[in-house]
Amino acid sequence: MARPALKIDLRTVSLLAAQWALFLGNFALYAAHALPLWAHMAISLLAIHLAFTIWHEAAHGTISNRRWLNDAAGILGMFPY
Numbered sequence: 001m002a003r004p005a006l007k008i009d010l011r012t013v014s015l016l017a018a019q020w021a022l023f024l025g026n027f028a029l030y031a032a033h034a035l036p037l038w039a040h041m042a043i044s045l046l047a048i049h050l051a052f053t054i055w056h057e058a059a060h061g062t063i064s065n066r067r068w069l070n071d072a073a074g075i076l077g078m079f080p081y
Contacts, residue, residue: 007065012057015050016077022047023080051077 026043029035054077057063058070 004065008069009057009063012054012063013073016054016073019047019050019054019077019080022050047080051081054078 022043026040026047029043030040034040054063055074058074058077061067061070063070063073
């Protein structure tokens with residue numbers, strides 16, 4: 001029996017990419033030109049806030065029809081915590 005075609009929820013994967021862009025971009029921004037502490041905290045807060053949706057979708061297995069992709073997305077979404 002053949003495996004079903006790979007399905008990926010691109011909206012949630014986009015949130016994961018945005019989370020990491022904010023997380024890593026905040027470090028780069030600090031290294032290049034530090035903003036006030038509240039600004040860096042706000043950027044980090046937004047990045048961390050995106051994690052809940054990523055975890056939630058990964059836990060329900062809705063990011064992909066492959067379990068390992070759901071697990072990987074959940075771990076990558078959780079890592080900045």
